[in-house]
Amino acid sequence: MAISVETFFLSPDNQGTLQAQIQQMIAEGILSGRFRKGEKLPSSRRLASHLGVSRITVTLAYTELLANDYLTSRGRSGYFVSNNAPVPPSFTPPQKGEETVDWTRAIGRRFTGGNMMNKPHDWASYRYPFVYGQTDPSLFDHSNWRLCALQALGQKDFSALTADYYDQDDPRLVEFIARNTLPRRGIIARPEEILITLGAQNALWIAAQILLTQRRVAAIEDPCYYALREILEQSRCHVTPVPVDRDGLRPDAIPDESDVIFTTPSHQCPTTATMPMARRHALLERARDIDALIVEDDYEFEMSFLDAPSPALKSLDTDGRVIYVGSFSKSLFPGLRLGYLVGSESFIREARALRASVLRHPPGHIQRTAAYFLSLGHYDALIRRIREALKQRRAVMQTAIDAHGLRVSGKGVFGGSSFWMQAPDGSNTDDIATQLRAQSVLIEPGHHFFHGPDQPTNFYRLGYSSIPATRIPDGVARIAEAFRS
Incomplete structure (x- = not known):
């Protein structure tokens, strides 16, 4: 039986090259069971005419599917669904009845219903x-990022791409952060004091999980990054909002019972206030007086184009009480989801163990691609x-x-x-x-x-x-x- 050419159509919303879209269309038809073994595909000429694409595009798509054993060629007869193609599920799903589980009672903890911003995807x-x-796609360096990704896919980096680091990270990326990124913020750290995370939000979640309990108090800026507030409320700690002014967080307003202070001194979120040096020292002194830790989210320090950024709070810390959060998601692209934590070795050891129990480590290929993009000067x-x-x-x-x-x-x-x-x-x-x-x-x-x-x-x-x-x-x-x- 031949598969009708009318079955195929290209959606204007699809992503990727025309060849890739045609491959995906056929593969999905086979995997879903709509196209069955032995059925004949339309000729490349007819499908190309129907879709309004070149014949070579269809031919290349057929050839790739042939190489992957989705299709088979029978001389001059054309292309057919291969007998070795992936087999779709043969069972008939049972009719879905009315659910008997009372999810209002079954769910032990709720993570919905928070005050999160809904940003349109379009x-x-x-x-x-x-x-x-x-x-902004007009500013991003697509070509060099693509070259770095291809380099990371090379045979030389096979282990970086495929290995399970367990609780470790790509040494190239960690080395660059330690030797180049952090010194620009005045921070000196050893590899044992650095952990790669899935963005700054993941880093904040890890810090909250390790440092806070139901009996401890977290002091946060008001207003503040709404996702941080959600993280802290989910941790069930006591949250105390501290008002900010034109210079950011006010040290004198931080309660004595605070155990962990969360702050964004470089660009306060969302007011964009920059904390002056005198207040940074006052904040460190206040944390020392009440024996509190500080989690510094240093986002957007790279975007200081009017003047050089102030040194990071972490660089002024002589007690080891500041935990530093950095991210490449804002400076490269948010979908990268790549950030890092810097803290004492004892803290990072626990953070590494927690991360390993949840997601092991960020994908090795992403880490190695970012390492090349940074080290080859494309990032700067x-x-x-x-x-x-x-x-x-x-x-x-x-x-x-x-x-x-x-x-x-x-x-x-x-x-x-x-x-x-x-x-x-x-x-x-x-x-x-x-x-x-x-x-x-x-x-x-x-x-x-x-x-x-x-x-x-x-x-x-x-x-x-x-x-x-x-x-x-x-x-x-x-x-x-x-x-x-």
Whole structure:
């Protein structure tokens, strides 16, 4: 029996080359059982004409499937589903009846229902995406990242790609962080004091699991990174919000009973405030007085394009009480999910054991690719390019904000990639954000960042890392008009 050519179609939403899409289409048909052993595929000429692609594209797809034993060729008769093709499940799934499990009682702990921000996955389709933390494809170094990925796939790096490190990490990546990344922040650390994580959020979760119990108290900034608050509330520790001002976290407001202090001194999240040196020393002194540990999330220090960044809090620590969190997810791309923890060897030993019990280690191929991208100088070149672009976009946005009389509540002293904005009292930025979406404008309401039930509704964040400078003035004008009306 021949498979009808009408069965095949290309979706405009599909990813990858045309050849890869055709291969996937046929493989999925076989794996799902729609295409059966011995059935004949349409000729390459007919399928190419039907799909509107070149005949060689179809031929190459057929050839690849032939090599993988999905298809077989019978001389001049054409291509058929191979007898050795993967076999789909032969059983008939039972009819699904009504569930008898009472999940309201069966679930011991709940992780849903938190105050997390919901970012649209199709943000790139908006004309004015003032979203934070996404990658601008016009700035990213695709070609060199691809070359580094291919190099990591080579025979020389076979063990890095395939080996189970168990609780260890790629030594090349750890060495680069120890010898290049951390010294730029004034930090000296041995490999035994560094752990690779799946981004900064994973690093914060590991730190919370190790340092906090139901009897311990965590002091957090208010407002703060909403995902950190969720992590701490899930750990069942006591959470104490500490207000921030134009210089970040206030050491004098930290309660005496605090066991762990979480802070973002380089660019306070979300206000972008940068903690001055005097306050950094005061924070260390306060932590020493109450015998508390500090978890420093040093995100976005690379985006300091107005002036050199201040030394990390960890570099000023002489007691070993600061645990440092770094990440490549913001500076490279968020989907990379690659970060690192730096702390005393005793802490990292426990963090390594905890990570191994959950996910072993981040994929070896990702670690080795990142190691090549960093060590070959591509990362530094990328950061320079991003800094220049952000500097230009920030200037354009500042001019547009001033022209339309919008109020800036916080902007990074040394740079960054966003403005923390404050709307007039009584405004609801959730409602405004919904209205603006209809005009292809994305802003981020700010209430998610605040602690407690009485969250202010008149704050919002405008990121400029994902929007071209030429579109910023028109986008800001639409935002201003939405607040006026």
